Amino acid sequence: MAAINMNKEQLxxxxxxxxxxxxxxxxxxxxxxRRIAPAYEKIAEEYGDRLVVAKVNIDEEAQLAEAEGVEVIPTLILYKNGAAADFVVNPGSKAAMDQFIQEALEK
Amino acid sequence: MGELHVYDMIVVGGGPGGYTAALYAARAGLRTLVLEKLSAGGQMALTERIDNYPGFEDGIDGFTLAERMQQQAERFGAGSVLAQVERMDLTTEPKVLETSEGTFYAKTVVLATGATPRELGLSNESALTGRGVAYCAACDGMRYKGKTVVVVGGGNSAAADAMLLSRIAKKVILVHRRDTLRATKVYHGPLMQAENVEFRWNSVVTELLQEDKLTGVKLKDVHTGGETVLPCDGVFISIGRKPATELAQDQLKLDHNGYIMADETTKTNLPGVYAVGDVRTKPLRQVVTAVSDGATAVHMAEEYLAGGI
Known part of the structure; x- marks a missing residue:
């Protein structure tokens, strides 16, 4: 499944x-x-059963990005039970994204 | 378990050199796999416009060019896996590559792992990357339109970055630890004449000053030891590149800068192992020289696989 574009209300x-x-x-x-996008789509495919994998365009959702404290992009945030569990800025490989997700899920 | 699946060629790194090797290998009928950790293109993927790759008269952005190289190689049967290589054994037959996505085996290996910008090594440097600290003027320069930026370095890439930024920023201050540029002469005149370019010779950056983001740099004079604070909105670090050869360093001959020793044949000191693109010792690191290496490596690999040398 492809990553889903979301706005503030949907998120x-x-x-x-x-x-x-x-x-x-x-x-x-x-x-x-742009450089992490192909690997992120792969993440969406592989984790689709365990996670909702979403994208937020900060140009369209500036208020949301500010509220979430996102100052540098790309930033990945993993939310659990209604709150941010962890974040990573500009992961350098798909392996780094995998590791981030696994560690954030265990927190 | 059945027999091991052994590729004829595994290419490590999906930049222009890697995907050209994959294209030539696939077209030569070799079972070929590219291992790439993030996405096609490597450094090229961050280049907004490439104007010196022939055939694109209006220029092409590096990411798109990379995707097209990947698709072209895949059209002829090359495979790609998004995997981080964690360990290699290049001396065995077949050669073994352990990755985040499992272990792969190949008769020949093309190393196209590229290079990344060298860092100053200051404590808050990576935290400030993207918040005032940058490594690629062509990528991030536009964010400093009308602002004051510092360029650190004295070689060709520093000079080219300073020139580019002088057309965008209000003021450019070039900081270099010597008293003259190491860059080739063609850069000297235009830089000296540019009205908004200043020089701070014999100086090194010792601190990145920040509040929420970068606010300036602290400079130290290498002769007097005197320190000054230079307020700025951005600092571009252009002090060279670092080849990605950590995984190969115990098995391959490297030069003193860490590049894999290989001549125009791309052959390394190990049979069946080739080095292409920026990771190889070479005089000019460009997309066109990387793709040329990719084709040559496959030619050499075919000879090797046929039982030659």
């Missing part, structure tokens, strides 16, 4: 659900964001 609703939510805060002009 706030989704993080109250049973499944943890992984969000990639990105923007179309951000080269580093």
């Amino acid at each position: 706030q609703q989704m993080i109250q659900g049973d499944k943890p939510v992984l969000v990639d805060f990105w923007a179309p002009w951000c080269g580093y964001c």
Whole structure:
């Protein structure tokens, strides 16, 4: 399943659900964001049964990005039980994303 | 368990050199796999526009060019796996690559792992990356339109970065630890004449000053030891590149900068192992020289697989 684009209302609703939510805060002009996109889509495929894998375009959702304290992109945040469990900035490999997810899920 | 699946060629790194090797190998009928840790392109993927790769008269962005190289290699049967290589044994037959996605085996290995920008090594450097600290003027320069930026370094890439930034930023201050540029002469005149470029010779950056983001740098004069604070909005670090050769260092001959020793044949000191692109010792590191290496490596690998040398 592909990563789902979300706005503020959708995200706030989704993080109250049973499944943890992984969000990639990105923007179309951000080269580093583009570079992690193919690996992030792979993450969406592989973790689809355990996680909601989402994307937030910070140009369209500036208020949400600010509220979540996202200053640098790409930033991945994993939400559990309605709150952010952990975040990672500009992961350098798919393996680094896997590790981040596994550690954040265990927290 | 059945027999091991052994590829004819595994390419480590999906930049232009790697995917060109994959293209040539696949077209030569070799069972070929590319192991890439993040996405196609390597350093090239962060280049907003490439104007010196022939055939794209209006330029092309590096990410798109990389994706197209990947698709071209895959069209002829090359495979790709998003995997981080954790350990290699290049002396056995077949050669063994342990990765985050399992273990792979191959008769030949092409190392196309590239290079990354060298860091200053200051404590808050990585935390400030993207918040005032940058390594690629072509990638991040536009964010400093009308602002004051510092460029650290004195080689060709520092000079080129300073030139590029002088057309975007309000003021560019080049900080270099010597009293003259190491860059080739073609850069000297234009830089000296640029009205908004200043020089701080014999100086090194000892501290990155920050509040929420970068606010300036602390400089130390290498002769007097005197320290000054230089307020700025951004600092571009252009002090060279670091080849990604940590995994190969026990098995392959490297030069004193860490690049894999290989000549124009791309052959390394180990039979069936080739080094292509930025990771190889070479005079010019460009997309065109990387792709050229990729083709050569496959030619050499075919000879090796046929029982030659």
